[in-house]
Amino acid sequence: MDLIxxxxxxxxxxxxxxxxxxxxxLNGGIITTYxxxxxxxxxxxxxxxxxxxxxxxxxxTYLRNDDEWKDNIVYWGPMGCMTGNYLIMKGEHDIENVRQxxxxxxxxxxxxxxxxxxxxxxxxxxxxxxxxxxxxxxARRYVERLTNSFCCEYPGVARPIDNKGQQFFDA
Numbered sequence: 517m518d519l520i521x522x523x524x525x526x527x528x529x530x531x532x533x534x535x536x537x538x539x540x541x542l543n544g545g546i547i548t549t550y551x552x553x554x555x556x557x558x559x560x561x562x563x564x565x566x567x568x569x570x571x572x573x574x575x576x577t578y579l580r581n582d583d584e585w586k587d588n589i590v591y592w593g594p595m596g597c598m599t600g601n602y603l604i605m606k607g608e609h610d611i612e613n614v615r616q617x618x619x620x621x622x623x624x625x626x627x628x629x630x631x632x633x634x635x636x637x638x639x640x641x642x643x644x645x646x647x648x649x650x651x652x653x654x655a656r657r658y659v660e661r662l663t664n665s666f667c668c669e670y671p672g673v674a675r676p677i678d679n680k681g682q683q684f685f686d687a
Contacts (some may be wrong), residue, residue, distance in 0.1 A: 526671040527557040532600075532658065533667030534615055539608065546608050547590060551670075552618060553600040554658045562598035566647035567654050569594070570632055571625060572601070573640070574651065577633045578621045579603075585617055611668045619662055625655035 525535075535551040554563060563571075576592040579585060591604040603614075628648070635643045 528559075529671040530557050531665070531667040532556060532661040534611060534618060534662070535668055535670050536611070537602065545606060548605050548608055550603040550605065550614055551595075551600060552603050553667075554654060554661075555599045557597060557599045560599075563594075563600075563654055564647060564650055565598065566645045567650035568598055568601070569642065570646045570648050570651035571654065573632050573634050573646070574625050574628050575601070575621050578624050579617075582617070582620075615662060615666060615668075619659060622655045622659045622662070626652050626659060628652065 530553060532553050532555060535553065537549040537551040540547045540549075555561070572592065572594055579589045579592055582589075585605075588605045588607055588609075589603075590606060592601060594601050603618075605614075628651075632646050632648060634640050635646055637643050
């Protein structure tokens with residue numbers, strides 16, 4: 517099997533930021549997947565599941581209600597490694613515009629003080645697993661990072677090649 521592109525990123529040097537993970541063509545249009553990386557993988561603790569679950573609910577609600585961007589939002593959800601989220605959007609967008617959108621969304625998250633949307637047994641598959649105070653903390657931290665040390669270029673990873681010219685993969 518071919519190695520998927522996200523496993524070709526050097527996660528030992530990956531900094532918090534916003535990265536274009538992939539672009540796909542669908543029905544003649546472009547779909548872009550953004551890596552919304554909130555913590556440095558393998559260098560910092562992952563985001564607690566209850567906090568990232570709360571971020572998922574509040575930021576998804578914010579994005580799908582943003583007058584400028586809501587028609588472009590396809591998906592928002594956490595990464596399995598719990599170091600960030602994936603944002604999938606219709607079209608190709610300037611990374612600075614996506615950064616500004618994330619700054620607005622995460623400032624909203626950082627200041628959010630109400631009932632977390634969609635947290636009843638009927639509306640959420642794990643409605644008891646939420647942590648608004650920690651989600652707010654993580655949002656403030658991410659806003660600071662997007663503001664003070666913005667990264668948007670993936671570090672590549674060197675793959676060893678054997679004497680027959682075959683490249684090794686670690687996944």
